């Protein structure tokens with residue numbers, strides 16, 4: 338058996354991320370020993386490594402929230418999983434269902450607790466979810482953060498229904514899952530990107546209209562024109578400071594804006610006027626619960642949704658994978674192959 342390996346962050350910066358041996362702790366009664374086959378990167382992981390996510394992060398820390406693999410062994414009290422089962426990690430190790438709690442955030446993998454950029458880990462059974470046979474490990478590894486966030490926003494919180502219009506920003510992980518979920522539900526999707534080539538690919542995935550936000554810095558006006566000046570029903574707002582004001586202009590009166598990301602920066606001063614004048618529903622979204630994950634998997638299976646994987650990097654090439662994300666050239670998810 339090869340020695341289990343992990344990525345470990347010793348100080349902020351890619352230079353301080355190292356591929357090392359991992360010594361696994363004892364298997365507790367409610368624990369599961371998992372061999373992970375694939376993991377996926379989220380923009381959050383890049384922020385964690387750069388020190389932009391939590392400047393007070395405890396070191397050393399194993400990054401990563403998203404991985405999928407097989408169960409090797411279970412503790413004596415585990416009844417829900419058995420050796421050989423195929424599983425994915427839950428972003429929040431401790432959020433079963435219902436509304437988010439004060440303590441939920443403290444159970445997030447790859448932040449306050451060690452994550453899953455590792456070939457093997459011991460995790461509580463409650464922190465893993467069984468995955469359908471129809472998904473490869475690479476596909477399943479894309480789901481715990483990006484897909485669940487998009488699902489939580491549009492479906493769980495948003496109550497999206499067929500015929501509504503959804504605006505997605507850029508073509509990263511969260512946005513493409515939002516596009517796929519929305520088009521599977523019969524919604525009309527307007528997708529934005531900085532690249533015309535990526536917009537063609539977004540159309541192939543189901544977007545019915547597209548806007549290049551780099552060529553059209555006032556892209557909200559394009560979105561208004563595409564909706565006959567009505568505005569969209571839902572905005573999957575991953576941009577943050579630089580995009581939120583325009584998202585508030587692009588949404589229809591009474592529509593929903595899901596505040597998810599900070600790709601264009603944090604710390605904005607937001608004018609509340611359009612929110613009140615248009616009665617916009619602004620929802621903060623923080624990934625999702627196990628219950629939401631179960632419902633999302635059912636929808637992925639029923640609609641045969643194929644996660645969009647941009648590139649797969651061997652774990653040993655982790656640096657190239659992080660740099661690929663930092664360059665923003667990707668379309669969809671970046672995956673790490675954990676086979677060593």
Ligand SMILES: NC(=O)c1ccc[n+]([C@@H]2O[C@H](COP(=O)([O-])OP(=O)(O)OC[C@H]3O[C@@H](n4cnc5c(N)ncnc54)[C@H](OP(=O)(O)O)[C@@H]3O)[C@@H](O)[C@H]2O)c1
Pocket residue numbers: 378379380381482483486506507508509510511512529530531532535550575576579580596597598599600601622623624662665666667669
């Ligand atoms: N709240 C939560 O629970 C939660 C969960 C997941 C992610 N997030 C956050 O959501 C954001 C997206 O995460 P991700 O993992 O999907 O990122 P990602 O895969 O790295 O997406 C990057 C893409 O976003 C687009 N983008 C960058 N700047 C943009 C801008 N100013 N306007 C519009 N699009 C822009 C670019 O697309 P083009 O190349 O097409 O232009 C870029 O390729 C991040 O801020 C992340 O931290 C939050």
